[in-house]
Amino acid sequence: MIINNNENIKTSAVYVASLILKEFTKHKGKRLTIFELSAALKKQNIKHYRQLFFGLALLYGTGILEFSEPYVYILND
Numbered sequence: 289m290i291i292n293n294n295e296n297i298k299t300s301a302v303y304v305a306s307l308i309l310k311e312f313t314k315h316k317g318k319r320l321t322i323f324e325l326s327a328a329l330k331k332q333n334i335k336h337y338r339q340l341f342f343g344l345a346l347l348y349g350t351g352i353l354e355f356s357e358p359y360v361y362i363l364n365d
Contacts, residue, residue, distance in 0.1 A: 298333070304343030307332050309352075312362045319359045 297303055311320060311328045329340055344360070347353040354361045 299339055301339075301342035301346045304329070304334055304339050305346045307334065308343050308347060308360075309362075319361045321358045322360060323358065325360060 307329060308325060311325060312318070315324075325344075326337075326340060329335075334340065334343075344353065348355070352363060354363055
């Protein structure tokens with residue numbers, strides 16, 4: 289199960305992953321720094337590193353993102 293029915297949807301990995309993908313769409317690029325993503329998510333009220341971690345882990349596990357310090361790359365358009 290990706291989302292627990294007792295969990296707040298706005299803190300779920302799926303929701304955070306969607307916000308991360310929206311940031312890539314906004315910047316019209318294939319790479320962002322982890323710092324840019326963190327700052328953008330803070331504006332969306334995602335303030336805990338754990339939420340960012342799980343969102344990134346979900347996207348990495350599905351083959352959408354790749355990492356190369358300090359950048360996060362999007363693989364699929």
